[in-house]
Amino acid sequence: MLSVSNATLGSPHEGVWPTQRRKILDWLVTETRNERFIDNILVGMCKRLLDAGVPVTRATLHFRTHHPQWLGARILWRKGMSEAEIRTFDYGVEETAQYLNSPIYEINNGAPVVRRRLDEPKEDGPRYPLYDELQADGYTDYIAWPLDHTLDKRHVVTFATDRAGGFSEDHLAFLADLLPALALVSEIRLKNRLARTLLETYVGPHASEQILAGATTRGSGVTVGAAILICDLRNFTAISDLWPRDDVIELLNGYFDAMSGPIERHGGEILKFMGDGLLAIFPLSDPAACANLLQAISEAQTSVAEMNDENTRNGREALGYGIGVHVGDVMYGNIGSRKRLDFTVIGPAVNVASRLESLTKEIKRPILLSKAFVEMAGCISELENLGSFPLRGVGEPIDVYAFSGDCVLSA
Incomplete structure (x- = not known):
């Protein structure tokens, strides 16, 4: 398994997509203020990444929530989808084999990044069932990073591509550069949703x-x-x-x-x-x-x-x-x-x-x-x-x- 940290990635080289990267960062920080829902922001960001030449064809956000019925939720986008798919997970999912044998578990337990080249089956490291599913669907590369919110609340973002040869180092650097802004806007939306959920739970x-x-x-x-x-x-x-x-x-x-x-x-x-x-x-x-x-x-x-x-x-x-x-x-x-x-x-x-x-x-x-x-x-x-x-x-x-x-x- 290839491991890539934010520190080793750094920022894209000067002259490689600086304008596109700045546009997406500006959009995340200043132009999403009227968008209440993080799933819509994920869709908008992925479409902008494709337009910028970053071959993201699948992305997910994994959040732990404070909801009386659900432990967490996964937001999934694939290329061609106009709306993201939202799936909730019941309490107890953290004890299931599906979760324990996944890259999300690895990130939640402290890993700074998890990457897998899906077109290189002999690569060292855990071979999670998710990798086989993604490979069967034609994906060639997968990477997961933590989204760290206030007080060490950790969530997860993942990206995958079907590009021959997977993500380049410049692609990964581009994506890594967006993580702080994505963490910021996702935390705001998650806390807004949390406030609404808590009020609905306790007062109707x-x-x-x-x-x-x-x-x-x-x-x-x-x-x-x-x-x-x-x-x-x-x-x-x-x-x-x-x-x-x-x-x-x-x-x-x-x-x-x-x-x-x-x-x-x-x-x-x-x-x-x-x-x-x-x-x-x-x-x-x-x-x-x-x-x-x-x-x-x-x-x-x-x-x-x-x-x-x-x-x-x-x-x-x-x-x-x-x-x-x-x-x-x-x-x-x-x-x-x-x-x-x-x-x-x-x-x-x-x-x-x-x-x-x-x-x-x-x-x-x-x-x-x-x-x-x-x-x-x-x-x-x-x-x-x-x-x-x-x-x-x-x-x-x-x-x-x-x-x-x-x-x-x-x-």
């Missing part, structure tokens, strides 16, 4: 857009009409006292998956998880918001029932839950102290939904809906009227409805 997609748009001052917000859903797990205190910690966390995650998936699929926004409960809204800007909420509850019932079947098979008790649903105007925005804010909803309508959830414990029905919601949903004839109930902190008793037919569990 709609709230994250509001925050990124500048809604960061205490008290900032808007009044919106929404169908409100509050859900709470039953007997969680007893479960958490008796079960091992890891089992409790696994149970909570499974329960939230069962509830959250249907809510998000049908246009609801989960604003927060509160211990063993959650708060979600379905904005009435969508005319189907109330119908979507009911469909989400129906699917969540099915998901919880399936989870309980598995719990029963494993010798665990089935889980109960309570859901309260109301509709009305809510204040949607920043609440909290001067230094610590929570993007949430407040208002009388939220209080009613919370009281209905608490009422499920008393009347032993797991899903209760207010008359106001049922009337707006247009399904009053399909639901069971349980009568009027006084709710703590609410002036007049309100009519309460439950799903007709059998519910998944008694509360």
Whole structure:
């Protein structure tokens, strides 16, 4: 295996593509400022390299991300592609043979560069499976470099060519000269994406857009009409006292998956998880918001029932839950102290939904809906009227409805 370091490459000789190299560097540093996505920048850079006479016909970027679902992502471009291909990798991929037996693993473990002439099969060094794949596709040379970000965060860029004889030393020097600028622009985009991902993960997609748009001052917000859903797990205190910690966390995650998936699929926004409960809204800007909420509850019932079947098979008790649903105007925005804010909803309508959830414990029905919601949903004839109930902190008793037919569990 040939090893080439940035130090030995240096810059291209004076007079070899100085204008083209400067144009690409200037483009990377100053002309990509309005481009949000690093995959588009990779495509643009590779096309400019080809125009400059550098025979790059394949390039990849490998990033480790802070995403709740994925450990990292690979961005792949090949000559002729107008858009890059993005592939994500699950947690645990770093333990697979595919990763451990790859040049990416070698770079991530400190190698300053990995190069392989694919048209010279007798060359010394590891013969990774990737090399055979590239050689079968007609590539003649491959090189990988680290992209070092702030605080020693290491990512990887690779280039390959199908040129007879592979990359020349001048080609490699040209590419190496771009690495600092590419590291800079990729770090900016990766951190922008990271900020958006973290906000979406912790406050939801709609709230994250509001925050990124500048809604960061205490008290900032808007009044919106929404169908409100509050859900709470039953007997969680007893479960958490008796079960091992890891089992409790696994149970909570499974329960939230069962509830959250249907809510998000049908246009609801989960604003927060509160211990063993959650708060979600379905904005009435969508005319189907109330119908979507009911469909989400129906699917969540099915998901919880399936989870309980598995719990029963494993010798665990089935889980109960309570859901309260109301509709009305809510204040949607920043609440909290001067230094610590929570993007949430407040208002009388939220209080009613919370009281209905608490009422499920008393009347032993797991899903209760207010008359106001049922009337707006247009399904009053399909639901069971349980009568009027006084709710703590609410002036007049309100009519309460439950799903007709059998519910998944008694509360």
